[in-house]
Amino acid sequence: MRPVGRWQPGAAGRLQRAAMELFVERGYDQTTVAEIAERAELTERTFFRYYADKREVLFAGSSLLQDALVAALREADEGLPPIEQVVVALEAAGELFIDRHHARRRHVVISAHAELRERELLKMAALSAALADGLRARGVSEPTATLSAEAGVAVFKVAFERWIAPKETRDFRALMRESLGDLRVATAR
Amino acid sequence: MRPVGRWQPGAAGRLQRAAMELFVERGYDQTTVAEIAERAELTERTFFRYYADKREVLFAGSSLLQDALVAALREADEGLPPIEQVVVALEAAGELFIDRHHARRRHVVISAHAELRERELLKMAALSAALADGLRARGVSEPTATLSAEAGVAVFKVAFERWIAPKETRDFRALMRESLGDLRVATAR
DNA sequence: AGACTGATGTCAGAATCTGTCATCACGGTA
């Protein structure tokens, strides 16, 4: 059941929104966890029950992305070359990218703080590792699995940068395709 | 001149050694900065004068690597494809890798702690960005510069993993070449 | 001699993060 309990529901979401607002208003390190919690009408202690550290509140969606990615990889045509399978999976997971405006705001906050860029890199590395696992599970051997995953994620980063660029309107899938082509040009013998 | 002053010289190095020892002895989070400083016969405050945070003490060498890399890239044959230039630079910078034993111990410590893996990823990203800058400075345009740098660093990571693998004896350059070949296989159409 | 410099020490304090126990509405059960 959905026990809508005696507390205001959606504590995690409230913390996320409060954090985003404050980070945009006054910057990441000018914002304390106590302030985030206060705006969400919770306590600092509760913040740390939902998020392992202050950075994590900005990366709550990344495990959804990873799950979508792994699922999509399982549905990719096994006949394709590994890098293609990875790109197909990343394209499919890109369906989660709907709100360009929100993505841009978030990106501004993250790129302004080394701590947050660091965390984002860790999340990307986790995606890459999950993809490599998925490939190995389908019989792709090392180092092809790792390299295909890493290359795929590099393509993904470039495509994402393009997706949030000002005035860009093409959809994510098209940008992935284009970026994969660019990678092929760059790595060709 | 080199005023060998009134203090024990080599404070930064002593802190590094003390930190490494303690991390190996009892683990990264079981070690406080105060303990590191104590073993180095300094105070906690002085630790933070040399290293911006607790993690940095393990990454002091990475700016040397980056400098060597940028220098090597400047000497690479401009006629080569960008990815080759990157790999050549990374091979040259690999000359810094002498002590496999030390590299292995360090790697064990780092991979055991998310905080440290995070920092290592940031350093790698910095290398990648520096390589991309170097390529752009020689006229390589986007997104080729970024993708070549990212792909090169992926190759580097694989080569490094191999270099520190038990029983591996080939030199770093050979492993870079092999890994580049693997990347080409993985990304070929 | 006296001023200056630079690495270090001392101290206070803010912020992050953890452990532990208390609270208290809700839901089920006797």
Added chain:
DNA sequence: TACCGTGATGACAGATTCTGACATCAGTCT
């Protein structure tokens, strides 16, 4: 109805990381 768990939250104490401000003090320069 009365009782009892359960789960989200609060309250509080404390360890650790990291910063700012000021003091110290051997050597150097003039």
